[in-house]
Amino acid sequence: MDSIKSVAELDTPSDLKEAARKKVAESVNGLVADAFALYIKTKNFHWHMSGPHFRDYHLLLDEQAAQILATIDPLAERVRKLGYDTIRSVGHIAQLQTVKDNDEDFVSAQDMLKELIDENKKMGKKLRETHGLCDDADDVATASLLEEYVDATERRTWFLFETTRTKK
Amino acid sequence: MDSIKSVAELDTPSDLKEAARKKVAESVNGLVADAFALYIKTKNFHWHMSGPHFRDYHLLLDEQAAQILATIDPLAERVRKLGYDTIRSVGHIAQLQTVKDNDEDFVSAQDMLKELIDENKKMGKKLRETHGLCDDADDVATASLLEEYVDATERRTWFLFETTRTKK
Amino acid sequence: MDSIKSVAELDTPSDLKEAARKKVAESVNGLVADAFALYIKTKNFHWHMSGPHFRDYHLLLDEQAAQILATIDPLAERVRKLGYDTIRSVGHIAQLQTVKDNDEDFVSAQDMLKELIDENKKMGKKLRETHGLCDDADDVATASLLEEYVDATERRTWFLFETTRTKK
Amino acid sequence: MDSIKSVAELDTPSDLKEAARKKVAESVNGLVADAFALYIKTKNFHWHMSGPHFRDYHLLLDEQAAQILATIDPLAERVRKLGYDTIRSVGHIAQLQTVKDNDEDFVSAQDMLKELIDENKKMGKKLRETHGLCDDADDVATASLLEEYVDATERRTWFLFETTRTKK
Amino acid sequence: MDSIKSVAELDTPSDLKEAARKKVAESVNGLVADAFALYIKTKNFHWHMSGPHFRDYHLLLDEQAAQILATIDPLAERVRKLGYDTIRSVGHIAQLQTVKDNDEDFVSAQDMLKELIDENKKMGKKLRETHGLCDDADDVATASLLEEYVDATERRTWFLFETTRTKK
Amino acid sequence: MDSIKSVAELDTPSDLKEAARKKVAESVNGLVADAFALYIKTKNFHWHMSGPHFRDYHLLLDEQAAQILATIDPLAERVRKLGYDTIRSVGHIAQLQTVKDNDEDFVSAQDMLKELIDENKKMGKKLRETHGLCDDADDVATASLLEEYVDATERRTWFLFETTRTKK
Amino acid sequence: MDSIKSVAELDTPSDLKEAARKKVAESVNGLVADAFALYIKTKNFHWHMSGPHFRDYHLLLDEQAAQILATIDPLAERVRKLGYDTIRSVGHIAQLQTVKDNDEDFVSAQDMLKELIDENKKMGKKLRETHGLCDDADDVATASLLEEYVDATERRTWFLFETTRTKK
Amino acid sequence: MDSIKSVAELDTPSDLKEAARKKVAESVNGLVADAFALYIKTKNFHWHMSGPHFRDYHLLLDEQAAQILATIDPLAERVRKLGYDTIRSVGHIAQLQTVKDNDEDFVSAQDMLKELIDENKKMGKKLRETHGLCDDADDVATASLLEEYVDATERRTWFLFETTRTKK
Amino acid sequence: MDSIKSVAELDTPSDLKEAARKKVAESVNGLVADAFALYIKTKNFHWHMSGPHFRDYHLLLDEQAAQILATIDPLAERVRKLGYDTIRSVGHIAQLQTVKDNDEDFVSAQDMLKELIDENKKMGKKLRETHGLCDDADDVATASLLEEYVDATERRTWFLFETTRTKK
Amino acid sequence: MDSIKSVAELDTPSDLKEAARKKVAESVNGLVADAFALYIKTKNFHWHMSGPHFRDYHLLLDEQAAQILATIDPLAERVRKLGYDTIRSVGHIAQLQTVKDNDEDFVSAQDMLKELIDENKKMGKKLRETHGLCDDADDVATASLLEEYVDATERRTWFLFETTRTKK
Amino acid sequence: MDSIKSVAELDTPSDLKEAARKKVAESVNGLVADAFALYIKTKNFHWHMSGPHFRDYHLLLDEQAAQILATIDPLAERVRKLGYDTIRSVGHIAQLQTVKDNDEDFVSAQDMLKELIDENKKMGKKLRETHGLCDDADDVATASLLEEYVDATERRTWFLFETTRTKK
Amino acid sequence: MDSIKSVAELDTPSDLKEAARKKVAESVNGLVADAFALYIKTKNFHWHMSGPHFRDYHLLLDEQAAQILATIDPLAERVRKLGYDTIRSVGHIAQLQTVKDNDEDFVSAQDMLKELIDENKKMGKKLRETHGLCDDADDVATASLLEEYVDATERRTWFLFETTRTKK
Ligand SMILES: [Fe+3]
Ligand SMILES: [Fe+3]
Ligand SMILES: [Fe+3]
Ligand SMILES: [Fe+3]
Ligand SMILES: [Fe+3]
Ligand SMILES: [Fe+3]
Ligand SMILES: [Fe+3]
Ligand SMILES: [Fe+3]
Ligand SMILES: [Fe+3]
Ligand SMILES: [Fe+3]
Ligand SMILES: [Fe+3]
Ligand SMILES: [Fe+3]
Ligand SMILES: [Zn+2]
Ligand SMILES: [Zn+2]
Ligand SMILES: [Zn+2]
Ligand SMILES: [Zn+2]
Ligand SMILES: [Zn+2]
Ligand SMILES: [Zn+2]
Ligand SMILES: [Zn+2]
Ligand SMILES: [Zn+2]
Ligand SMILES: [Zn+2]
Ligand SMILES: [Zn+2]
Ligand SMILES: [Zn+2]
Ligand SMILES: [Zn+2]
Numbered sequence A, B, C, D, E, F, G, H, I, J, K, L: 001m002d003s004i005k006s007v008a009e010l011d012t013p014s015d016l017k018e019a020a021r022k023k024v025a026e027s028v029n030g031l032v033a034d035a036f037a038l039y040i041k042t043k044n045f046h047w048h049m050s051g052p053h054f055r056d057y058h059l060l061l062d063e064q065a066a067q068i069l070a071t072i073d074p075l076a077e078r079v080r081k082l083g084y085d086t087i088r089s090v091g092h093i094a095q096l097q098t099v100k101d102n103d104e105d106f107v108s109a110q111d112m113l114k115e116l117i118d119e120n121k122k123m124g125k126k127l128r129e130t131h132g133l134c135d136d137a138d139d140v141a142t143a144s145l146l147e148e149y150v151d152a153t154e155r156r157t158w159f160l161f162e163t164t165r166t167k168k
Helices: A018-048 A054-069 A072-081 A090-096 A109-137 A140-164 B018-048 B054-069 B072-081 B090-096 B109-137 B140-164 C018-048 C054-069 C072-081 C090-096 C109-137 C140-164 D018-048 D054-069 D072-081 D090-096 D109-137 D140-164 E018-048 E054-069 E072-081 E090-096 E109-137 E140-164 F018-048 F054-069 F072-081 F090-096 F109-137 F140-164 G018-048 G054-069 G072-081 G090-096 G109-137 G140-164 H018-048 H054-069 H072-081 H090-096 H109-137 H140-164 I018-048 I054-069 I072-081 I090-096 I109-137 I140-164 J018-048 J054-069 J072-081 J090-096 J109-137 J140-164 K018-048 K054-069 K072-081 K090-096 K109-137 K140-164 L018-048 L054-069 L072-081 L090-096 L109-137 L140-164
Strands: none
Touching: A018 A054, A018 A072, A018 A090, A018 A109, A018 B072, A018 B090, A054 A109, A054 A140, A054 I054, A054 I140, A054 K054, A072 A140, A072 B018, A072 J140, A090 B018, A090 B090, A109 A140, A140 J140, A140 K054, A140 L072, A140 L140, B018 B054, B018 B072, B018 B090, B018 B109, B054 B109, B054 B140, B054 D054, B054 J054, B054 J140, B072 B140, B072 I140, B109 B140, B140 C072, B140 C140, B140 D054, B140 I140, C018 C054, C018 C072, C018 C090, C018 C109, C018 D072, C018 D090, C054 C109, C054 C140, C054 E054, C054 E140, C054 H054, C072 C140, C072 D018, C090 D018, C090 D090, C109 C140, C140 H054, C140 I072, C140 I140, D018 D054, D018 D072, D018 D090, D018 D109, D054 D109, D054 D140, D054 J054, D072 D140, D072 E140, D109 D140, D140 E140, D140 G072, D140 G140, D140 J054, E018 E054, E018 E072, E018 E090, E018 E109, E018 F072, E018 F090, E054 E109, E054 E140, E054 H054, E054 H140, E072 E140, E072 F018, E072 G140, E090 F018, E090 F090, E109 E140, E140 G140, F018 F054, F018 F072, F018 F090, F018 F109, F054 F109, F054 F140, F054 G054, F054 G140, F054 L054, F072 F140, F072 H140, F109 F140, F140 H140, F140 K072, F140 K140, F140 L054, G018 G054, G018 G072, G018 G090, G018 G109, G018 J072, G018 J090, G054 G109, G054 G140, G054 L054, G054 L140, G072 G140, G072 J018, G090 J018, G090 J090, G109 G140, H018 H054, H018 H072, H018 H090, H018 H109, H018 I072, H018 I090, H054 H109, H054 H140, H072 H140, H072 I018, H072 K140, H090 I018, H090 I090, H109 H140, H140 K140, I018 I054, I018 I072, I018 I090, I018 I109, I054 I109, I054 I140, I054 K054, I054 K140, I072 I140, I109 I140, J018 J054, J018 J072, J018 J090, J018 J109, J054 J109, J054 J140, J072 J140, J072 L140, J109 J140, J140 L140, K018 K054, K018 K072, K018 K090, K018 K109, K018 L072, K018 L090, K054 K109, K054 K140, K072 K140, K072 L018, K090 L018, K090 L090, K109 K140, L018 L054, L018 L072, L018 L090, L018 L109, L054 L109, L054 L140, L072 L140, L109 L140
């Protein structure tokens, strides 16, 4: 399975140049896969949280997971509007995701937060890189969407980061 | 990775008998994995739909996907309340899912509907089997949740099935 | 017209056994017919109420009628999901209903309440019997729906019964 | 059972002339009976719909049924405010209705729509005739209610009619 | 003070004929005065209600009073749109009202209801008469407003009337 | 008609001393009458407003009228809770009101505002005096209500006053 | 292009007589065109307003424009329900409109209000004339719609008119 | 167990003088206990109501119970803000309550209302007495809260009292 | 006072067998008493909470208390629908409750959570036992209600339990 | 009439350079004209739709028309904030619009969809070109608005395009 | 700049005595300045919070800041209603505020909470003192406003205080 | 106090280059300070407004003040997400603000509007300059936020400017 396709039957017309447009689509598909993977990882920690801050962190991760999930449909449909195909299955996600699965039996609250900081930082970087590709392709609509998601991702990083500080 | 665990650090107390309770937890985790996989498959078809009924089916599959997604958090948290661990990652889902990935370049609207009928019928059957395990375990809370999901799944099957009939 | 049918063109697929499933469908169709009939009877009394408690009873019967009406669509669609046909016409209702029509010119408020107690008590019994048929058919979805309607029916009976007591 | 009555115990006072007022009441009771019958027929088709437009038509008929049902209480209470008795039972409806029951095992989507066009056209005509009776009786309140229902009925006819055209 | 005026400084332009238009304005001003007076009378009884149906009747009269009050602004502004002056003061109301003040120390619940039946019946008649003047003046906007108020007034009469019946 | 009464049939029990309590009730009834009169006067000006600030002042007076009207029911019911009778009719209001009727054919916008400043200032003073009577009677509930109304009245005065200033 | 048509492919069935019905449709199409033109003219003035009452008039015209726009869909769909064709394009509007375009570089606030008074007065007259055609055609549904729009149009005229008075 | 305490670990800082402040806290704790007891008594009668006014009184007592319950959290938290401990258990309530338990098998509707009049009258008196203690302690925040509750309590008494009058 | 009664005046009719039905009613009354006691205990800890997690735990216990309180009215009314009497007073609760009062001056946050885990675990067990009695009595309506409450109770236990873990 | 003006009386101050700013204003006025024209064309097809997908496409075009209309006020006001004049009349629109009027008697559903694809594609291109002008003018506010509209326009194109595919 | 003024152009009329009234206005202006300063300080800590309770305290301080901000407009407008001038600028606030600025680079969470306890305690005291001035001036409206703010301030102190306790 | 800091304890991680990022943070802090200052200045004029347009301008400035305030939290939190410190106190604001305090005793309405035009124009310019810094720093999230605020600021300028024109 190729990483990006424009199947004849599904080629929504677009006046953007094909090469640059394809790069945007390819990069956004990677973001969709990572959003799915990070959503599940955040829910994993939401479900297996423990310790005195249980409710506080359980709620925090639920809010963050919901925020990540809400980016998937708009991003995937951007790819379709550009005339390419988007994510199709769990296997497809596994193939494209860069978020690391964590299937450990027990992860402490502190470790959960730290791992999510790393993932969100990486996601922020990729969102910004994709924004660069949009500029090259003159795809202002995708760019504007990404701007909002960069802010939300940096907000998640900030919350998680401040929470891991040990100095009370 | 075992299919089901009760890690010492995460063993919520329960007065239900362990053997029967474990079977419920194991079966519900399978349902969670399938709900994720069917959610993504339904969104796949929502995104790659085409033809004269585009808007109608696009909306139908969006409603069905949202309905499936909404079952995941309550089911996963039932497992946690029973003292076991639940889904942790994309890989974990891939390992447990029975829903088949479809990464074809082009699927006609009619074939999409037919494939979803099959998946929803299988899910309905598994929900009912898990309900039987709840009865054995005296787990009335999980059972009640499943009753509602069986109805919703049968509704999805009914809608999809009537839509595929050729006689106008 | 048979009391229950599974027309070839309308046979939603179901993994429940046919004999038991048919009994549920047949019984639920009777409930739908009775719900229609009791809805109209309750509105009849809502419209022809009189006496010093006019507003109080007029409102009471409006609430009860609305509650009864709201059971019809879910029940009828349960029958369709089971692969059978459901109610089709006023004549069909008349044929299946067990609720008695009351076309009297004048019914006193007290007699209205008493007559509705009887009808609701009968309906409660039939709902419970249908629930038994669901258990035999392993139809947990219909069963769960009925549980809620039994409670609502017993609430109507209780309100009507206490209201008819003469001791102020 | 007479078609219209003004029972002594239920004779709301009115300054409208009795003969003309009685004609309005009689005609409105016929409309109430037909609204019930058309509501059930529309729900019949909502429940037994099939084919590629299933969801679209299923929703269309649900909206139309809800719109028809909403006319019943205001119309029946107009009769009561005029000092006459209104609908009392399923049998009473069967006696007064002019809508034809359709208990066929299978009706195609196209035939359903066509049959409903006829029923709604007839209802539109009767609503307009009753409006004429209101003018004779100087019953401006009933008249104003009917004006709104004529528009809604013509809207149902329009939607159904355009949908049956074969030229795509 | 004249009963109706078209002060030079306040003569909103209108293409309706002056004589007929003036009659409508005059009649509507009488309705505004009566609506004020009946509002206060209904509140009087709302406040001085007593006996076993206290809450039921207290609420009934509050709903009726609110309904009457809501007619005042639209009616008064109709007069202004017709180019005439409308109600100006308590004294103006007292001069035009036909509703009878009841300053009795004690009025039984039954007598309250009966007195309000009479007032509402009279108001219904006047609303209908004013509607006739609108027809003569081709003032369809005022007419349409009155149609709605006739229905509401007949509803109040019906509720009050049925409540005064002694046969329980 | 006495200015205040405690009719045997309507004497809600109260542990407040009778003499002081009666003074509160008497004063509050005056406030209710004035609220009615000021409500009508404010609506009078709302309806007969003219000039370049028409919409602005029309809205201002509508808001102020609504605010005044909303004080009537709570105040009148305070009197009833104190065991006395309250306002009964237009005539009763005319007898107790201190607000002056203005039936002039034409009042300029500026004069309307000035006249309302005076009335609201007087009302503010009376509210404060009644608050003093509540303190004497230990009637903390009426007092608390009045505190809120004093603020609202001073707000009306402030808005009206600033609006009449000529220096732009 | 004819002013009104009943194309075979779009002839919604109607029991109203054709000649009178056609006159209604023709007249309503003119109203739709004028509503479009007046909407744009009102927005023109909303956008190019200036002077000390800027915000007040800017808001006033926005409310009026929104009110005018809201009449277009119901009126156009009345024509379709009567079996005729309705407005199709900017050119079609330009052909039917009687509202005069004003493309002046600068229009003072006072002149804007005056010009809108004229247009709204003319629209009120045409609405009333079309109502007369409805009466001839027995088209009570269109008539009822127009009654409401006449009132709204007269309200716009009243507001605009009072605002242009110079006497403060 | 003392009636009021300021445990070292729970002594919220306050600038109010300790003696007077303690008296307020002590008195408010009594009010909390009585609110609990009266809430349960009102629900007792809500549940065991009977007779022709069943629905009316059932609703009345539900509203009153909800109103009483809503006072508990604000009052208890006032005590905590004053630096004292508040209610801890059913036994604690039983110890402090002055409301009398009524465990009779059957209480007529009339007797229920009468008993609640007494309890609410007593509560009104205690609220007023506590308000006096607040004045002594300069505790304006608690005082303001109580003013609102006195009004609500007098409203409950008024409703109950008027309802028990026998003269219809 | 007996633990359960069916007073002649309050015997709502029921077709369930008396012996089994009585057992359900008796058990549900115990649940109502415990819900009251656990509600107060949870509020006790909500009010006397302290330490660095004050707001988090204060909110947690408020949510849990509200959830417990919401079970009381439906459960008590189930008993009434079964034809028996339910809870009547604080004394009645004290007699039936199995929840232990805790009137200690100071309880640490950690001890509060632990004590509530125990109470909720016990409540979960009793809810499940009562569910068994419902099955014996064929009381599907009470059973369905309890299923929902078992889940909510297990959720409370889970939250409290995870929060007490010391491993951060 | 010039295509763009900055009348002295309407020159909102701006720190953006005049030449580039004027180009933005000119281009945005063209977009406003086209939005009006496309709104009317989309409503044209919404009103004259026919065939088996009537309701589905009727709703689709209503949503798209509403979305287009909602861009007009923000765009026109951007021009005013830049210090230039914007659209004034139907004639002004006709002069600037590039959308083609279609006044054909009958247009098939398929042809309607195809024609709208073309218009929306052209609009998308113009929006993007105007965005380029904003970049030159450093007008970030207009640019941000356009980004959102580009996405919405591409969404309309995508929906319309997929719907025209013939492969079911 | 004087601390309080009654500029001739802004002297809203008031019947309260000038000397006492001026003292109230002066004191309220101090409260407004302190509310601004405490709002900013609370937001300062909301923004620079860190450590394991980050989200919990971040939310707590956001709620408290919003509560403080909401007091500013009502208080400032009380001063205007009393006929005096209120806060005009950042410099004016700096001149009147008694809240201490904290511009430290790093403040630990614990120190933040402690500092806010002190500020809120001081504010509570000042609110109470101003309430005393209102009593002297017979300004019941300002007094009532302050009563509510005292409670809210004591609530903030309580929450902050309990949170700083070290005993878990 | 430095104008911008990245304290070790508060250095949220960021992949943006430090020098450019610092410039953005520094500039945004200036915007936060100015937003506070302009908020207070706008409220100053909201409170001290006078003259015939009092209500209109009082409301206008309230809307504008609320719009300005709403920018503060998002901007300040952008600085924190970039790893720098933000505003801490009234003194800090005074140090950074460029908005000029106006503590004049009396400012005419016209002068208020003119002064606010200047401040808003300056703010628009600074927002645009900061947007330029964001482009240099590749900080697309802050940039997108600023785009929205530029539009809102230009809207405030436009409203204020048009309002000051003398030609009516
Ligand atoms: Fe952007
Ligand atoms: Fe269940
Ligand atoms: Fe169930
Ligand atoms: Fe009409
Ligand atoms: Fe009409
Ligand atoms: Fe108070
Ligand atoms: Fe009408
Ligand atoms: Fe107070
Ligand atoms: Fe159940
Ligand atoms: Fe942008
Ligand atoms: Fe107060
Ligand atoms: Fe952007
Ligand atoms: Zn989607
Ligand atoms: Zn969850
Ligand atoms: Zn349905
Ligand atoms: Zn009804
Ligand atoms: Zn009005
Ligand atoms: Zn009331
Ligand atoms: Zn439409
Ligand atoms: Zn609380
Ligand atoms: Zn209840
Ligand atoms: Zn606008
Ligand atoms: Zn304000
Ligand atoms: Zn924030």
